[in-house]
Amino acid sequence: MPHLDLNNKQLVFKIVYFGPGMSGKTTNLLFIHKKIFDRYKGEMVILDTEEERTLFFDFFPVSLGSIQGFSLKIHLYTIPGQIYYEASRRIILEGADGVVFVADSKVDRLDENIDMYRRMLTNLDSFGVDISTFPIVLQYNKRDFKDLIPLGKIEEILNLPEDVLVTESVATTGSGVMRTLQLISKEVIRNFQLD
Numbered sequence: 001m002p003h004l005d006l007n008n009k010q011l012v013f014k015i016v017y018f019g020p021g022m023s024g025k026t027t028n029l030l031f032i033h034k035k036i037f038d039r040y041k042g043e044m045v046i047l048d049t050e051e052e053r054t055l056f057f058d059f060f061p062v063s064l065g066s067i068q069g070f071s072l073k074i075h076l077y078t079i080p081g082q083i084y085y086e087a088s089r090r091i092i093l094e095g096a097d098g099v100v101f102v103a104d105s106k107v108d109r110l111d112e113n114i115d116m117y118r119r120m121l122t123n124l125d126s127f128g129v130d131i132s133t134f135p136i137v138l139q140y141n142k143r144d145f146k147d148l149i150p151l152g153k154i155e156e157i158l159n160l161p162e163d164v165l166v167t168e169s170v171a172t173t174g175s176g177v178m179r180t181l182q183l184i185s186k187e188v189i190r191n192f193q194l195d
């Protein structure tokens, strides 16, 4: 459920970019932050190591305008993909209204994608989230590489529902990045209306 702040008349949705290490989560957020006009965005907080790996999370807020006197906001987060940061991932994922799963399309990264997706589902389940209705967009990133995981492969292995939302992207150029954000935002708001 989005966070309703009655004092400040705000409705805040939380979208988390999840996925294995180096799949391009931070790169997605950097591109989105660059694209959005200043008046609609807050400062981007990046907590990374010297090697540009996310240490805890990246974050920034986006304003979507207002409805009936309430301002609508989306808070965008990334998780750290490195395997030993499980506790941080859990903390950041908790309370999410939707997830973009950023998969690394390189064929040798298939197992890491599957492992991380399963970890995400386990965590969501432990929060009591109904995974069958929870908004998720599966983004096949790094489509500029050779030897790609074919579209459909991750869904097939994980036995995901047929109507799972899938996008392709090259986060370094921004190709597919805004479309992914639009899709997940729409899903999150639609899911809220259905609640």
Ligand SMILES: Nc1nc2c(ncn2[C@@H]2O[C@H](COP(=O)(O)OP(=O)(O)OP(=O)(O)O)[C@@H](O)[C@H]2O)c(=O)[nH]1
Binding pocket: 019, 020, 021, 022, 023, 024, 025, 026, 027, 028, 052, 053, 054, 055, 078, 079, 080, 081, 082, 141, 142, 143, 144, 145, 169, 170, 171, 172, 173
């Ligand atoms: N060629 C190519 N490189 C990409 C793409 N997306 C991200 N990268 C590169 O992959 C590396 C890792 O990207 P990040 O965005 O830092 O990855 P991350 O998922 O945030 O990684 P963690 O924070 O460790 O979980 C960087 O060097 C990016 O420039 C892409 O679509 N194509």
Ligand SMILES: [Mg+2]
Binding pocket: 025, 026, 027, 052, 053, 054, 078, 079, 080, 081
């Ligand atoms: Mg990162």
